[in-house]
Amino acid sequence: MYISRRRLLSFVPATALLTAVNPARATAVTASAPNALLANAIAIYAGTAESNARPEVAAKLTAMDTTARTWLAAMDRAGATELFAGLPLGTSDPNLSASYQHLYEIALAYRRPGPASDLQGNPEVRAKVIDGLQRLHDGWYGDQAKGYYGNWFTWEIGISTFASKTLALIDAPATLITPYVASMDSYLRNGKNGDVDLDSRFHTGANLVDITANRVLQGALLGDDARIRKALTDQFTVFATIDPYNLQHGVTDGYYADGSFVQHASVAYTGSYGKALLSRVVQTIKVLAGTSYAQTGELIGVVQGWVEDGFAPLIFEGWMMEIVKGRAVSRPGTGYDDVAVIVEAVVDLADYAGAQDAARLKAFAKFTARPTINPNSFVSPVSIARFADLRADPAVVPADLNPAASSTAFNAMDRTVHRRPGYAFALARSSDRISKYEYMSGENLMPWFQGDGAHYLYLSGQDQTRSYGVDYFTTVSPYALGGVTAPVETRKTIPELYGTAYYNRPPEFTPSSEAQNTYVYFPTGTNKHSGGATLDAYGAVGWVQSDDFAHASRDELPDDFVTYRNASATKSWFLLDDEIVVLAAGIHDAGRPVTTTLDTRIAAPGDPVTITGVRRDGRPWTGSGDPRWLRYAANNVAVGYYFLAPTEVSSTLQDVIRSRRTIRASNPDTPVTKQVFALTAAQPAGSTRALAYALVPNATEPALRAYNHGRLAVLANTPRLQAIQHLG
Known part of the structure; x- marks a missing residue:
């Protein structure tokens, strides 16, 4: 197999990273080096005089000022136990974190260059921010005995992120910086001696990048060169490719050679934690620009490898696929919002890559950014200006990094993506290595089957929010996701079972304990067989359905x-040009009926939806029976289903109204109405059956009739062997 230099650079062993951070010079460190880091960081968040003079950035600056004024007014209305009205402090770590966030937002408006405002450089605004920081530290943060309640992330990452940036933006006095950094060090309770611990399960992947990026900024504020270099050395460990057969510090979180990204030890997470890590490491490259702290050349090649091999296959027409978002699938943000984060990182990365690589990255950013992308969601005003230049440059021709036809096996995270002109098919599996789902903090309340062969069929030219995203998980039954085989039963959410967002039984089960992760938040499967192979642009995938690790451990x-x-079931998917062939054998449950959902799709209430087909005996389809083929059509969307063996199925189309809060406790109580189509095969308790069918994207009725001539044949479909023949 040919391996390009770019792909080779993405395979960085841990030992190669030991020399990425330049050694400190024997002479005393001057203030210029840390100050350069600070200046670069401030430019990222507040922009530069040049970027902020651009008309494309004006809306971002207006939003900064408006947000700051909102929170300044809230400060004036605050009660005795609040810094901002409506955010009482003392027992709520989200309120404390939000208070620090709002100080940061005020500091942005104070520090930003560009068009003048009454907030910009205003000493009274700076004084209010300093006073707010002092009050928070004195009253609710500085006392270690009173802190660290709620979520560990708030104390080790969240507050430190906002506080560190705010201290930099307002050029805080040393009398404020020193106690704050001391407190932030003390809150690194999952670290070692107030610093990162690479052996800690909390200091890995995206979390490690967040912590070390904060420590770089803190080192710059203190003029502490050793702290900066130590933080960079720790951060650069995330650039090493994870070798599951030679783990460093026992860490499975990070990027794998096949493009997979894992966080929380076993969750497929490119589309949430992965994009956050991408964003922060690109910011690190920008912070280091023009300094002598590190050699970033090879690191840039590594990050480009992540983009090309890890992110690009998971983006379809500007949409991040659901299979790699963990609990974030329950959030109201869209797949387009996710990709905006990636576009910003790619635009910035292109500025540091070599000419040929930069051209590829710019072309991909232009190709991936939908016309409706909102650059104001970018972190940096500088990135907005760069993106505007890229968009306006006729020399940058939009081009995908993905071949038009490809099949990608992300076996390290049990995910598969198959692409053809007109569609993309994404498949989520699980195993004793990879979690069946992720639930946490009241998010993704009904996740039970999301890693049990659930699939997502994206069709070209569509607004994917009409087919997937939060409204899909809100209105589709969690037992009837497309591709899922589930026993007929009603399960309870974690809050319904235990009255809290977690199982509370100290000391083993606490909100952030390892037992909570293993048995509640993201249990793995118990099957070893889950994998796939590709041949050119074709693929085959096999998987054995299993109990999760919690049920397997129930006696303990x-x-x-x-x-x-x-x-139980054994399934295979054969990924071809015009169809995805699915074989399932050994579908069984001794004591409960079982339903296999061949596909599920949603449509808006007013969309005309038609379901047509022909039964095996030649009669028209009427909703149940043994079909030869079926076709779902709605609003320029069409999917066909061809049955390779006699199969009793039913098709239903129901109007469903459900609140988004059903799947995430903190979602707005917004009712969603959808037409939900489901194609299901039911079987009684104790029975065993097999299924063989093809999903046909963008199917026409003539194309479905053509399958009658023996184009596809099943050679074997048992729990031991599954095979097909395609006659072209």
């Missing part, structure tokens, strides 16, 4: 801990 868990048994 407390009596009141609830687990759920799964149904």
Whole structure:
């Protein structure tokens, strides 16, 4: 197999990173080096005089000023136990973190260059921010005995991120910086001696990048060269490709040679934590620009490898696929919003890459950014200006990094993506290595089958928010996601079971304990067989459905801990040009009926939806029976289903109204109405059955009739062997 230099650079062993940070010089460190880091960081968040003079950046600056005025007014209305009205302090770590965030937002408006405003450089505004920081530290943050309640992330990452940036933006006095940095060090309780611990399960992947980026900024504020270099050395470990057969510090979080990204030890997470890590490491490259702290040349090549091999295959027409978002699938933000973060990182990365690589990155950014992308969502005003230049440059011709036809096996995270002109098919599996789902903090309340062969079929030219995203998970039954085989039963969410967002039984089960992760938040499967192979642009995938690790361990868990048994099945997917062939065998449950959902799709309430087809006996389809083929069509969307063996199925189309809060406790209580189509095969308890069918994207009725001539044939479909023949 040919391996390009760019792909070779993406495979960086841990030992190569030891020399990426330049050694400190024997002479005393001058203030210029840390000051250069500070100046670069401030330019990222507040912009530069040049970027902020651009008309394309004006809306971002207006939003900064408006937000700052909102929070300044809230400061004036605050009560005795608040810094901002409506955010009482003392027991709520989200309120404390939000208070620091709002000080940061005020500091942005104070520090930003560009068109003048009454906030810009205003000493009274700076004094209010300093006073706010002092009050928060004295009253609710500085006392270590009173802090660290709620989520560990708030104390080790969240507050430190906002506080460090704010201290830099207002050019805070040393009398404020010194106690703050001391407190931030003390809150690194999952670290070692107030610093990063690479052996800690909390200091990995995206979390490690956040912590070390904060420590670089803190080192610059203190003029502490050793702190800066130590933080960079720690951060650069995330650039090393994870070798599952030679783990460093026992860490499985990070990027793998096949493009997979894992966070939380076992969650496929490119589309959430992965994009956050991408954004922060590109910011690190920007912070280091023009300094002598590190050699970033090879690191740029590594990050480009992540973009090309890890992110690009998971983006379809500007949409981040659901299979790599963990609990974030329950959030109201869209797949387009996710990709905006990636576009910003790619635009910035192109500024530091070599000429040929920069051209590829710019072409991809231009190709991937939808016309409706909102550059004001970018972190940096400088990035907005760069993106405007890229968009306006006729020499940058939009081009995908993906071949038009490809099949990508992300086996390290049990995910598969298959692409053809007109569609993309994404498949989520699980195993004893990779979690079945992720639930946490009241997010993704009904996740049970998201890693059990759930698939997503994206069709070209569509607004994907009409087919997937938060409204898909809101209105589609969690037992009837497309591709899922589930026992017929009603499961309870974690809050319904235990009255809290977690199982509370100290000391083993606490909100952030390892047991909570293993058995509640993101349990793995128990099957070893889950994988796939590709040949040119074609692919085959195999998977054995299993119980999750919690149910397999039920005899070792407390009596009141609830687990759920799964149904059994063996499945294979054959990824071809015009169709995806699915074989399922050994579908069984001894005591419960079982339903296999061949596909599920949603449509807006007013969309005309038609379901047509022909039964095996030649009669028209009427909603149930043994079909030869079926076709779903709605609003320029069409999917066909061809059955390779006699199969009793039913098709339903229901109007569903459900609140987004059903799947995430903090979502607005917004009712969503959709037409939900489901194609299902039901079987009674104790029975065993097999299924063989093809999903046909963008199908026409003539194309479906053509399958009658023996184009596809099943050679074997048992739990031991599954094979097909395609006659072209």
